[in-house]
Amino acid sequence: MTLKLNTRFADSFVTSEDMSAIMPEVEAAFKKLHDGTGEGSFFRGWLDLPANYDKAEFEAIKKAAEKIRGDSDILIVIGIGGSYLGARAVIEFIKSSNFNKRRNGAPEIYFAGNSISSSSLAQIVELCEGKDFSVNVISKSGETTEPAVAFRVFRELLEKKYGKEGAKERIYATTDKARGKLKELSDRNGYQTFVVPDDVGGRYSVLTAVGLLPIAAAGIDIDALMQGADDARKQYADPDIANNDCCKYAAMRNVMYRKGKKIELMVSYEPAYALMGEWFKQLFGESEGKCGKGLFPASAIFSTDLHSLGQYVQQGERHLFETVVFINEPLADIEIKTDPENADGLNFLAGKTVSFINRKALEATAIAHEDGGVPSILIELSREDEYSLGWLLYFFEKACAVSGYVLGINPFDQPGVEDYKKNMYALLGKPGHEDRREAIERRLR
């Protein structure tokens, strides 16, 4: 099995009685999701996406990725939120955070338009100097401030360097299939476009063109990624929810929450997982954090952060639990050799592999934290590859939807994201936001 849910380090906290008690709610949530009778049900396009995705577009993505790999030293990926995190998380998981040093024929990839930092934007512009580059701009509307600002800058740069005609061969727009500023601009200028589906929200969009084009450009096997997701889809369609790990995970985290655990710490023992932690935080935080409810999603890399947050986890406030993704087969392994001097006192490890030690660190930590009042839900993933990752992505997406319905919220909307935007538009003088401006400015005086 590609993914195994191991609850042994949580069973003392979440009892079988707790599970029996919540299971009817999970069953109802699961049914709602599949029936389409739950809130936000329009946005369930991701549910069967790994089977019914647009095969022609998929091939076009691969072709575009090949072209980018052939004619570009650098690919600038412009997007924010769900149009940023999924692609970056997959690329880092497969190729590590040093992906720009481990290219294997791929362009360097820089992510822009995910902040309003002028320092950051100027630095990325600088990195493009003297290099051939292409741009993948990802925005459903084309009007989100961060990516729109970055796209203005990079479009100008491309047109200056390659001319309008040359630039249009280097701009790939992932956007609405029919409407919006970016779609209009693309059609007018002849950019190749890919589709952000209507029925897949940003945080569930990693397996659409939104994620797939940058991922494929990085040289990652998107067939295997989709295959893993599709096999997970079949696996977690099992309506016998006691055998459905996806539902069990959704159940357990709700039990934790009801018992006063307010923070879910997403942990991995692989540094390459760090951006997956960020992806997870968007998926769950944005899906569940509403109506004054929801687990606060945090993330950490162990053993790194055992020398940082570890003290807090062991002995701080008892309001957290961990969800640990452990990869059983690492990409590479290293055996500890005997040192005749034993200068570092490590000879007791001689003959053991680093991955074996990592596994023991996991077990040691899970026991120590359980003893300290912090239970861990362990997700064992077989390999650090595309197939396993596709599986894991789908696992979390479905678990999130089920969990959200159990929590009693709409897991597919994000009404709170608009509040800061409205204030910002008012402060910046965007037409249509004049009424709010005076009140906001008064508060800043």
Next chain:
Amino acid sequence: MTLKLNTRFADSFVTSEDMSAIMPEVEAAFKKLHDGTGEGSFFRGWLDLPANYDKAEFEAIKKAAEKIRGDSDILIVIGIGGSYLGARAVIEFIKSSNFNKRRNGAPEIYFAGNSISSSSLAQIVELCEGKDFSVNVISKSGETTEPAVAFRVFRELLEKKYGKEGAKERIYATTDKARGKLKELSDRNGYQTFVVPDDVGGRYSVLTAVGLLPIAAAGIDIDALMQGADDARKQYADPDIANNDCCKYAAMRNVMYRKGKKIELMVSYEPAYALMGEWFKQLFGESEGKCGKGLFPASAIFSTDLHSLGQYVQQGERHLFETVVFINEPLADIEIKTDPENADGLNFLAGKTVSFINRKALEATAIAHEDGGVPSILIELSREDEYSLGWLLYFFEKACAVSGYVLGINPFDQPGVEDYKKNMYALLGKPGHEDRREAIERRLR
């Protein structure tokens, strides 16, 4: 002023009455810290370090950094926790997370020995192939598993490539001044050594050789860094704590905590601050997370994470507040131009700079979050440079110590970090840990 504490977005939550009520406690904590009458008072070496650091060693650090810059394509920095986060945080703050692409004469820098991931270790080994490299190993005892394993691997690699004699010219050990396995090995083999002071704990050690050698090797101005810290030291020595921003911040976060805010979200609007967020989490989490107490430290980059955690912050559980570090003068700026087509609808921003928009995003967000029940403490830092950063580091160190005493814990120990280690040594068969082994293994069966 280099650093300005701006409380306007928190004043509705922390009233002047709250502040008056807690101030006597803060005063007592401040006094304890300076008198050395508080718990753990031995570990206050960082307090006057920016003034009384070892000037001769400081010059030796600069010389070693010059040598590394001259003879190495790559510097491998081996360390974990406080022997890792400070250096990396400073390098990324000044040079961004793309520091290996923005070298300006500096070697590429990779951080190893901060996890037990064999994939990660093997990838860094691979990156050294065919390159000249040096190693800075940082460990007080030399026996911490993660750095010791990595150092075994890289020492062997160096000796294979350069011979034992050549290798010793490329190994820099930052360790105890007199004792320990690493000190013994260094003296025996003739490695240049730098000192981890006895009276400065790991998480307070960024301005010792622990942080300074990698920072200087990266081409960062360590004189300016120390000067900023020293000017902060003078500024925050003011016993009139109502005028001491360091004490005010310590007071406010304790008021927040007592009123039920359990999570402190460290936010910046500069992506280059991300690792500073990690450094902050170790400093405060490890200092305060004990005796079942302490704010859970989390971090985010806005506006990036407004499209991720933003929904949760706006409408999720009301158990968090934000501490926002905003940099007033960015490294570079970009002006939005008029687009005759106005294809993206952004022309209302024409003539404005990206940094101006970033500032408006901050104000818009702070107001939206305050309205949603999430107060923000704003720390305005004048520039994104070494001097300002040195100031900020010292500000947080001192605030943390004062805050910890107000909380009623010892801000200088970390007793909980040992628990997982003992279990791990038992599982790995380390001599002296046999008694625990049987019990731990039984629990894993």
